Amino acid sequence: RKEVEQDPGPFNVPEGATVAFNCTYSNSASQSFFWYRQDCRKEPKLLMSVYSSGNEDGRFTAQLNRASQYISLLIRDSKLSDSATYLCVVTSGNTPLVFGKGTRLSVIA
């Protein structure tokens, strides 16, 4: 079983839509959780960290459920500029980041 699994893509949504991505992880020792964004042919960039209490950054909301080993990302009022691949990432303390395969989002005008 892959350590981090994500929704298969692509997600094609109209501008203004709300879209949600899900991710599960298998290592119960995982301590830190992130969503990264990757544009085509570019390096991944940190979008936001994910906390058990949930956290919000503008139109983006991330949630973590440790009991279910489940992470989510909600994007409200989608913009064309949100089109990218979203990577779910986990780590256990000082171990290297482990990436999911990513979910591609296309926001359509």
Place this chain on the structure above:
Amino acid sequence: NAGVTQTPKFRVLKTGQSMTLLCAQDMNHEYMYWYRQDPGMGLRLIHYSVGEGTTAKGEVPDGYNVSRLKKQNFLLGLESAAPSQTSVYFCASSDTYGYTFGSGTRLTVV
């Protein structure tokens, strides 16, 4: 402020040739990493280093060697390139505040 610089950005190799990818960081980070990314596969860890003079294997180390002789540099070597090593290679460095990635090296092995 360069951050993480990868050299070269693009390369085409013939099967059996060797090459070295260079990663350089100017942030004094202890930790450095090499990942590869294939279509639909996400980023997979090849090797990493927790400090000068140390290296460790990641998820997909076969066919690669690494060296960290200086803190700021992390080298990834391919001794005998194979078509299966066609990929995009990302280097990263990290501290307690997070990771910084290089812009990637696109390698094609024909």
